[in-house]
Amino acid sequence: LSKEQADEVRHVWDKVKHNEVEILYEIFKAHPDIQNKFPQFAGKDLEQIKSNSDFSTHATRIVSFITEIVSLGGNPDLLPAIKTRVNEMGQNHRNRGVTKEQFNEFRSTLTDYVKHHGSLDGDAEHAWNQAIDNIFFIIFSNL
Ligand code: HEM
Structure with missing residues:
Protein backbone atom coordinates (compact mmCIF):
# COMPACT_ATOMS: atom_id res chain seq x y z
CA LEU A 1 0.00 0.00 0.00
CA SER A 2 1.15 3.52 -0.70
CA LYS A 3 1.25 5.98 2.19
CA GLU A 4 -1.91 7.61 0.79
CA GLN A 5 -3.69 4.27 0.67
CA ALA A 6 -2.66 3.45 4.24
CA ASP A 7 -4.04 6.85 5.31
CA GLU A 8 -7.33 6.09 3.56
CA VAL A 9 -7.65 2.75 5.31
CA ARG A 10 -6.93 4.36 8.68
CA HIS A 11 -9.48 7.08 8.01
CA VAL A 12 -12.20 4.55 7.12
CA TRP A 13 -11.36 2.35 10.11
CA ASP A 14 -11.39 5.33 12.52
CA LYS A 15 -15.08 5.82 11.76
CA VAL A 16 -16.15 2.35 12.91
CA LYS A 17 -13.51 1.13 15.34
CA HIS A 18 -15.49 2.14 18.41
CA ASN A 19 -18.43 -0.08 17.43
CA GLU A 20 -16.70 -3.25 18.61
CA VAL A 21 -19.76 -5.05 19.96
CA GLU A 22 -21.91 -4.22 16.96
CA ILE A 23 -19.26 -5.46 14.55
CA LEU A 24 -18.85 -8.83 16.30
CA TYR A 25 -22.64 -9.12 16.59
CA GLU A 26 -23.08 -8.63 12.83
CA ILE A 27 -20.39 -11.22 12.10
CA PHE A 28 -21.94 -13.83 14.40
CA LYS A 29 -25.44 -13.08 13.14
CA ALA A 30 -24.47 -13.57 9.51
CA HIS A 31 -22.20 -16.56 10.25
CA PRO A 32 -23.25 -18.75 13.19
CA ASP A 33 -20.46 -21.18 12.22
CA ILE A 34 -17.98 -18.50 13.38
CA GLN A 35 -19.83 -18.02 16.69
CA ASN A 36 -19.84 -21.77 17.21
CA LYS A 37 -16.03 -21.95 17.08
CA PHE A 38 -15.95 -20.05 20.38
CA PRO A 39 -16.34 -22.46 23.30
CA GLN A 40 -17.81 -19.67 25.45
CA PHE A 41 -20.42 -18.64 22.83
CA ALA A 42 -21.22 -21.86 20.95
CA GLY A 43 -24.92 -22.68 20.76
CA LYS A 44 -25.95 -19.65 22.84
CA ASP A 45 -28.55 -17.05 21.98
CA LEU A 46 -26.73 -14.21 20.28
CA GLU A 47 -29.23 -11.60 21.48
CA GLN A 48 -28.43 -12.57 25.06
CA ILE A 49 -24.66 -12.98 24.91
CA LYS A 50 -24.34 -9.68 23.04
CA SER A 51 -24.64 -7.78 26.32
CA ASN A 52 -22.25 -10.01 28.30
CA SER A 53 -18.88 -8.70 29.36
CA ASP A 54 -17.25 -11.77 27.75
CA PHE A 55 -18.68 -10.68 24.44
CA SER A 56 -17.43 -7.12 24.65
CA THR A 57 -14.02 -8.31 25.85
CA HIS A 58 -13.64 -10.47 22.80
CA ALA A 59 -15.05 -7.84 20.45
CA THR A 60 -12.48 -5.38 21.81
CA ARG A 61 -9.64 -7.89 21.29
CA ILE A 62 -10.46 -8.38 17.64
CA VAL A 63 -11.04 -4.72 16.92
CA SER A 64 -7.86 -3.67 18.77
CA PHE A 65 -5.89 -6.17 16.73
CA ILE A 66 -7.19 -4.62 13.52
CA THR A 67 -6.50 -1.12 14.89
CA GLU A 68 -2.95 -2.15 15.71
CA ILE A 69 -2.32 -3.45 12.18
CA VAL A 70 -3.98 -0.43 10.58
CA SER A 71 -1.89 1.98 12.65
CA GLU A 101 -13.83 -19.88 4.30
CA GLN A 102 -14.54 -18.51 7.78
CA PHE A 103 -11.96 -15.76 7.37
CA ASN A 104 -13.59 -14.87 4.04
CA GLU A 105 -17.00 -14.80 5.72
CA PHE A 106 -15.59 -12.52 8.39
CA ARG A 107 -14.12 -10.28 5.69
CA SER A 108 -17.35 -9.99 3.79
CA THR A 109 -19.44 -8.97 6.82
CA LEU A 110 -16.77 -6.58 8.10
CA THR A 111 -16.51 -4.90 4.69
CA ASP A 112 -20.31 -4.55 4.46
CA TYR A 113 -20.32 -3.03 7.93
CA VAL A 114 -17.66 -0.50 7.01
CA LYS A 115 -19.53 0.32 3.80
CA HIS A 116 -22.70 1.13 5.66
CA HIS A 117 -21.23 2.85 8.70
CA GLY A 118 -18.06 4.43 7.42
CA SER A 119 -18.07 5.30 3.80
CA LEU A 120 -16.21 3.04 1.53
CA ASP A 121 -16.01 3.71 -2.18
CA GLY A 122 -13.62 4.59 -4.96
CA ASP A 123 -9.96 4.78 -3.94
CA ALA A 124 -10.70 4.06 -0.30
CA GLU A 125 -12.52 0.84 -1.18
CA HIS A 126 -9.67 -0.21 -3.41
CA ALA A 127 -7.15 0.49 -0.62
CA TRP A 128 -9.29 -1.37 1.94
CA ASN A 129 -9.54 -4.46 -0.29
CA GLN A 130 -5.85 -4.37 -1.03
CA ALA A 131 -5.00 -4.13 2.67
CA ILE A 132 -7.15 -7.17 3.52
CA ASP A 133 -5.72 -9.12 0.57
CA ASN A 134 -2.23 -8.49 1.99
CA ILE A 135 -3.14 -9.47 5.55
CA PHE A 136 -5.09 -12.55 4.44
CA PHE A 137 -2.18 -13.67 2.28
CA ILE A 138 -0.10 -13.88 5.47
CA ILE A 139 -2.87 -15.50 7.54
CA PHE A 140 -3.67 -18.10 4.87
CA SER A 141 -0.02 -19.14 4.64
CA ASN A 142 -0.43 -20.32 8.26
CA LEU A 143 -3.71 -22.23 7.95
C1 HEM B 1 -9.17 -15.27 19.67
C2 HEM B 1 -12.07 -17.72 16.67
C3 HEM B 1 -11.29 -14.46 13.17
C4 HEM B 1 -8.63 -11.87 16.28
C5 HEM B 1 -10.03 -16.21 19.15
C6 HEM B 1 -10.55 -17.35 19.89
C7 HEM B 1 -11.34 -18.04 19.03
C8 HEM B 1 -11.34 -17.35 17.77
C9 HEM B 1 -12.13 -19.33 19.33
C10 HEM B 1 -10.25 -17.69 21.37
C11 HEM B 1 -11.20 -16.90 22.23
C12 HEM B 1 -11.00 -17.13 23.70
O1 HEM B 1 -10.39 -18.13 24.08
O2 HEM B 1 -11.49 -16.29 24.47
C13 HEM B 1 -12.12 -17.04 15.47
C14 HEM B 1 -12.90 -17.47 14.31
C15 HEM B 1 -12.68 -16.57 13.32
C16 HEM B 1 -11.77 -15.57 13.86
C17 HEM B 1 -13.80 -18.70 14.24
C18 HEM B 1 -13.31 -16.67 11.97
C19 HEM B 1 -13.09 -15.88 10.97
C20 HEM B 1 -10.51 -13.47 13.71
C21 HEM B 1 -10.08 -12.27 13.02
C22 HEM B 1 -9.35 -11.55 13.91
C23 HEM B 1 -9.29 -12.28 15.14
C24 HEM B 1 -10.38 -11.95 11.55
C25 HEM B 1 -8.65 -10.24 13.75
C26 HEM B 1 -8.70 -9.48 12.72
C27 HEM B 1 -8.52 -12.57 17.44
C28 HEM B 1 -7.75 -12.13 18.58
C29 HEM B 1 -7.91 -13.10 19.57
C30 HEM B 1 -8.76 -14.14 19.00
C31 HEM B 1 -6.92 -10.85 18.65
C32 HEM B 1 -7.29 -13.08 20.97
C33 HEM B 1 -5.86 -13.46 20.93
C34 HEM B 1 -5.68 -14.92 20.66
O3 HEM B 1 -6.03 -15.71 21.55
O4 HEM B 1 -5.26 -15.28 19.56
N1 HEM B 1 -10.53 -16.23 17.87
N2 HEM B 1 -11.46 -15.89 15.16
N3 HEM B 1 -10.01 -13.44 14.99
N4 HEM B 1 -9.12 -13.78 17.72
FE1 HEM B 1 -10.24 -14.86 16.43
Whole structure:
Protein backbone atom coordinates (compact mmCIF):
# COMPACT_ATOMS: atom_id res chain seq x y z
CA LEU A 1 0.00 0.00 0.00
CA SER A 2 1.15 3.52 -0.70
CA LYS A 3 1.25 5.98 2.19
CA GLU A 4 -1.91 7.61 0.79
CA GLN A 5 -3.69 4.27 0.67
CA ALA A 6 -2.66 3.45 4.24
CA ASP A 7 -4.04 6.85 5.31
CA GLU A 8 -7.33 6.09 3.56
CA VAL A 9 -7.65 2.75 5.31
CA ARG A 10 -6.93 4.36 8.68
CA HIS A 11 -9.48 7.08 8.01
CA VAL A 12 -12.20 4.55 7.12
CA TRP A 13 -11.36 2.35 10.11
CA ASP A 14 -11.39 5.33 12.52
CA LYS A 15 -15.08 5.82 11.76
CA VAL A 16 -16.15 2.35 12.91
CA LYS A 17 -13.51 1.13 15.34
CA HIS A 18 -15.49 2.14 18.41
CA ASN A 19 -18.43 -0.08 17.43
CA GLU A 20 -16.70 -3.25 18.61
CA VAL A 21 -19.76 -5.05 19.96
CA GLU A 22 -21.91 -4.22 16.96
CA ILE A 23 -19.26 -5.46 14.55
CA LEU A 24 -18.85 -8.83 16.30
CA TYR A 25 -22.64 -9.12 16.59
CA GLU A 26 -23.08 -8.63 12.83
CA ILE A 27 -20.39 -11.22 12.10
CA PHE A 28 -21.94 -13.83 14.40
CA LYS A 29 -25.44 -13.08 13.14
CA ALA A 30 -24.47 -13.57 9.51
CA HIS A 31 -22.20 -16.56 10.25
CA PRO A 32 -23.25 -18.75 13.19
CA ASP A 33 -20.46 -21.18 12.22
CA ILE A 34 -17.98 -18.50 13.38
CA GLN A 35 -19.83 -18.02 16.69
CA ASN A 36 -19.84 -21.77 17.21
CA LYS A 37 -16.03 -21.95 17.08
CA PHE A 38 -15.95 -20.05 20.38
CA PRO A 39 -16.34 -22.46 23.30
CA GLN A 40 -17.81 -19.67 25.45
CA PHE A 41 -20.42 -18.64 22.83
CA ALA A 42 -21.22 -21.86 20.95
CA GLY A 43 -24.92 -22.68 20.76
CA LYS A 44 -25.95 -19.65 22.84
CA ASP A 45 -28.55 -17.05 21.98
CA LEU A 46 -26.73 -14.21 20.28
CA GLU A 47 -29.23 -11.60 21.48
CA GLN A 48 -28.43 -12.57 25.06
CA ILE A 49 -24.66 -12.98 24.91
CA LYS A 50 -24.34 -9.68 23.04
CA SER A 51 -24.64 -7.78 26.32
CA ASN A 52 -22.25 -10.01 28.30
CA SER A 53 -18.88 -8.70 29.36
CA ASP A 54 -17.25 -11.77 27.75
CA PHE A 55 -18.68 -10.68 24.44
CA SER A 56 -17.43 -7.12 24.65
CA THR A 57 -14.02 -8.31 25.85
CA HIS A 58 -13.64 -10.47 22.80
CA ALA A 59 -15.05 -7.84 20.45
CA THR A 60 -12.48 -5.38 21.81
CA ARG A 61 -9.64 -7.89 21.29
CA ILE A 62 -10.46 -8.38 17.64
CA VAL A 63 -11.04 -4.72 16.92
CA SER A 64 -7.86 -3.67 18.77
CA PHE A 65 -5.89 -6.17 16.73
CA ILE A 66 -7.19 -4.62 13.52
CA THR A 67 -6.50 -1.12 14.89
CA GLU A 68 -2.95 -2.15 15.71
CA ILE A 69 -2.32 -3.45 12.18
CA VAL A 70 -3.98 -0.43 10.58
CA SER A 71 -1.89 1.98 12.65
CA LEU A 72 1.37 0.19 11.78
CA GLY A 73 0.47 0.17 8.08
CA GLY A 74 1.96 2.80 5.80
CA ASN A 75 5.32 2.77 7.58
CA PRO A 76 7.68 0.45 5.67
CA ASP A 77 9.98 0.17 8.72
CA LEU A 78 7.15 -1.51 10.62
CA LEU A 79 6.36 -4.15 8.00
CA PRO A 80 8.35 -6.88 9.78
CA ALA A 81 6.43 -6.17 13.01
CA ILE A 82 3.11 -6.46 11.17
CA LYS A 83 4.14 -9.74 9.58
CA THR A 84 5.18 -11.20 12.92
CA ARG A 85 1.89 -10.24 14.59
CA VAL A 86 -0.23 -11.54 11.72
CA ASN A 87 1.71 -14.81 11.45
CA GLU A 88 1.20 -15.40 15.17
CA MET A 89 -2.49 -14.70 14.84
CA GLY A 90 -2.73 -17.08 11.86
CA GLN A 91 -1.06 -19.86 13.83
CA ASN A 92 -3.31 -19.34 16.85
CA HIS A 93 -6.34 -19.57 14.60
CA ARG A 94 -5.07 -22.62 12.73
CA ASN A 95 -4.73 -24.32 16.12
CA ARG A 96 -8.39 -23.52 16.75
CA GLY A 97 -9.45 -25.03 13.43
CA VAL A 98 -10.54 -21.74 11.83
CA THR A 99 -10.82 -22.11 8.04
CA LYS A 100 -10.12 -19.83 5.08
CA GLU A 101 -13.83 -19.88 4.30
CA GLN A 102 -14.54 -18.51 7.78
CA PHE A 103 -11.96 -15.76 7.37
CA ASN A 104 -13.59 -14.87 4.04
CA GLU A 105 -17.00 -14.80 5.72
CA PHE A 106 -15.59 -12.52 8.39
CA ARG A 107 -14.12 -10.28 5.69
CA SER A 108 -17.35 -9.99 3.79
CA THR A 109 -19.44 -8.97 6.82
CA LEU A 110 -16.77 -6.58 8.10
CA THR A 111 -16.51 -4.90 4.69
CA ASP A 112 -20.31 -4.55 4.46
CA TYR A 113 -20.32 -3.03 7.93
CA VAL A 114 -17.66 -0.50 7.01
CA LYS A 115 -19.53 0.32 3.80
CA HIS A 116 -22.70 1.13 5.66
CA HIS A 117 -21.23 2.85 8.70
CA GLY A 118 -18.06 4.43 7.42
CA SER A 119 -18.07 5.30 3.80
CA LEU A 120 -16.21 3.04 1.53
CA ASP A 121 -16.01 3.71 -2.18
CA GLY A 122 -13.62 4.59 -4.96
CA ASP A 123 -9.96 4.78 -3.94
CA ALA A 124 -10.70 4.06 -0.30
CA GLU A 125 -12.52 0.84 -1.18
CA HIS A 126 -9.67 -0.21 -3.41
CA ALA A 127 -7.15 0.49 -0.62
CA TRP A 128 -9.29 -1.37 1.94
CA ASN A 129 -9.54 -4.46 -0.29
CA GLN A 130 -5.85 -4.37 -1.03
CA ALA A 131 -5.00 -4.13 2.67
CA ILE A 132 -7.15 -7.17 3.52
CA ASP A 133 -5.72 -9.12 0.57
CA ASN A 134 -2.23 -8.49 1.99
CA ILE A 135 -3.14 -9.47 5.55
CA PHE A 136 -5.09 -12.55 4.44
CA PHE A 137 -2.18 -13.67 2.28
CA ILE A 138 -0.10 -13.88 5.47
CA ILE A 139 -2.87 -15.50 7.54
CA PHE A 140 -3.67 -18.10 4.87
CA SER A 141 -0.02 -19.14 4.64
CA ASN A 142 -0.43 -20.32 8.26
CA LEU A 143 -3.71 -22.23 7.95
C1 HEM B 1 -9.17 -15.27 19.67
C2 HEM B 1 -12.07 -17.72 16.67
C3 HEM B 1 -11.29 -14.46 13.17
C4 HEM B 1 -8.63 -11.87 16.28
C5 HEM B 1 -10.03 -16.21 19.15
C6 HEM B 1 -10.55 -17.35 19.89
C7 HEM B 1 -11.34 -18.04 19.03
C8 HEM B 1 -11.34 -17.35 17.77
C9 HEM B 1 -12.13 -19.33 19.33
C10 HEM B 1 -10.25 -17.69 21.37
C11 HEM B 1 -11.20 -16.90 22.23
C12 HEM B 1 -11.00 -17.13 23.70
O1 HEM B 1 -10.39 -18.13 24.08
O2 HEM B 1 -11.49 -16.29 24.47
C13 HEM B 1 -12.12 -17.04 15.47
C14 HEM B 1 -12.90 -17.47 14.31
C15 HEM B 1 -12.68 -16.57 13.32
C16 HEM B 1 -11.77 -15.57 13.86
C17 HEM B 1 -13.80 -18.70 14.24
C18 HEM B 1 -13.31 -16.67 11.97
C19 HEM B 1 -13.09 -15.88 10.97
C20 HEM B 1 -10.51 -13.47 13.71
C21 HEM B 1 -10.08 -12.27 13.02
C22 HEM B 1 -9.35 -11.55 13.91
C23 HEM B 1 -9.29 -12.28 15.14
C24 HEM B 1 -10.38 -11.95 11.55
C25 HEM B 1 -8.65 -10.24 13.75
C26 HEM B 1 -8.70 -9.48 12.72
C27 HEM B 1 -8.52 -12.57 17.44
C28 HEM B 1 -7.75 -12.13 18.58
C29 HEM B 1 -7.91 -13.10 19.57
C30 HEM B 1 -8.76 -14.14 19.00
C31 HEM B 1 -6.92 -10.85 18.65
C32 HEM B 1 -7.29 -13.08 20.97
C33 HEM B 1 -5.86 -13.46 20.93
C34 HEM B 1 -5.68 -14.92 20.66
O3 HEM B 1 -6.03 -15.71 21.55
O4 HEM B 1 -5.26 -15.28 19.56
N1 HEM B 1 -10.53 -16.23 17.87
N2 HEM B 1 -11.46 -15.89 15.16
N3 HEM B 1 -10.01 -13.44 14.99
N4 HEM B 1 -9.12 -13.78 17.72
FE1 HEM B 1 -10.24 -14.86 16.43
